Amino acid sequence: MTVDALYEAVTASKGGDPLAPVTVVTPSTYSAVAARRALALAARGQARGGVANVACTTLDLLVAQLGAPSLWRRGLRSVAPAVEIEVVRQVAAGGPEAWRRLASHPRTLVALQGAFSDLRRLTPPALEALARQPVRGAEVAALLVAVRSHLHQRGLADALDLRQAALEALSEGLPMPDELGAVVLYALPPLSPGDAAFLDALALRVPCVAVDGPDPPPADERWVCSDPEQEVRTAVRQVVAGMEAGVPLWRHALLHPPGPAYPRLIHQELDAAGIPSNGPERRRLDGTG
Template sequence: MSGVIEALAVSFGRDANEKLVDLVRGAKTRDVFAPVTVIVPSNYVAVTLRRDLASGDYGTTSWVGTGLVATDFVTSYRLAETLSGEQFLAQGRRPIRDVVIGTVMRQVLAEEPGIFRPIVHHAATERELVRVYRELRDLTDDELGLLAASSDRSAEVVRVCTAAQRKLKDRWFDEFDLFGSREVNTDRLSELGKLILFIPQQLANHEISFLSQLSEISPIDALIGLTGVEDADSSSQRAVHRFGTSLSLPEVKAPAVGKVVSVSDPDDEVRTVVRSVVGLLDQGMMASQIAILYPHKFPYRRLLEEYLNTSGVSFNGLSSRSIANSMLGRFIATLLAIPDSDLRVDEVLEFLASSQLLRHR
């Protein structure tokens, strides 16, 4: 790629945010209203970054001081939609959704189920084919051919996904169509101002080509997050290589384990971790700077939730209580399972006895 992408290696966390603030401040040296567009991995990152930078905790974003003005945070998909989406809408094509892909998958399988005949009506078949369809959309025709030649099963998957794409392409478009478009609205691109790519994560091939194409029109500064661990940094290094550039700073040092604690069981593990968290909070560390990682959902998620709540520590994370575990969830699951037991009297009576039914008069 011959675009102008200046890559800068940063550590994840505070270092990355501070470098981003420096770039934003540099773009607003003369005019605080100079537009800046930060390309982020997800909408969640966009919300978090906006709050962090506006708080002033990572430095001033302009010569005026803290706060944000004329600074936008978008994903690469939204950026592509802004710059190239109008041409697809003018053709009468609409943004695609998974439900549309699933519908077309059912049509393809109904016409020629192939090896999927025994499971053609199973919901998981459609769900997995939709997922694989999304993955295969990033491959070229030659790559699809190589994949199809690898095995009979791969050939069938490629056949179904290719047939679905033929049915969809005239009426619908997705992010890969946007990334692959060669027509970019240069007027809108100029309105976006300085472009900054923030900590890209596992960029698709079409996405890399799209960003490289943009960089030929408007230079892009890329903040590449590195951990110092080769396996963890492989996707970032691959993106830098595809951009045809090199990192302007040496790789960061790999994080080192500061302390290892040996305990008897998961319950003791969680108690030890929660005590450490409370200790860090008592020392003045911000809760947003603490993260707890665990290897398995069971039993750690439930234990962490219980002990953190007992300790009065507010936290953000996935709940151990799902809708399926609620009273209503158990009621629906049991009700749907009754036909599988041939409506045996004991099963029906047990269901009625365990359910809280309300009688309306």
């Protein structure tokens, strides 16, 4: 089983010292919590020794842990998300006409932040090269280059700077944090070139081992629906059927395409069925007064 493989990798990485530090790198903060709990359950369920001094984190947090000291020595500090959004708005408002028209719209800023997260998986030279290309999407890369320049002028750094600083710390042979220990890469998705370069450099400094995650479950059933309303009603019926079969309500989740229509329909159908739920709010803040 995958959890057993993770447990064995962690214990092997300790090299016979039960208190030796080990860092488990997972795809997300949620999976980090799940991995920590799974390790405890695996040890208890198999009547094996417990695990101690194991940190479960994400790749981005590990990059920040290793890169922040180098940034500080260069006189830079990580930008807060709220500050970065405001910088994006200011740079877009001062850019070409197409950006100026959209700069004040909240959804534009959210969409840009999502695009920037993907672009920051590139290396700085690759990002700047993309910004100069006459291809679709290059204007978004050019905007990110401008945002990064704006941040640097004010002593701030983004996630791409953090990764570059972490790479420099690894390549220059700076001391690793004592609490890092050996690193276990658990169920990581396909890596971008920048992330792969970081892990390659990390593997030259500390022992690293990769453990594959579980295979995604196949779709058990499929339905052909005529419209979103029928889709939602069908999904809610499955929730009701699951509850009647004894599946706790908290074990159910409804995933839907983006857009405001599906959350509204899902809330309506769940309310009509008398099923309590937790999900995106349907109202804006200005409509709650």
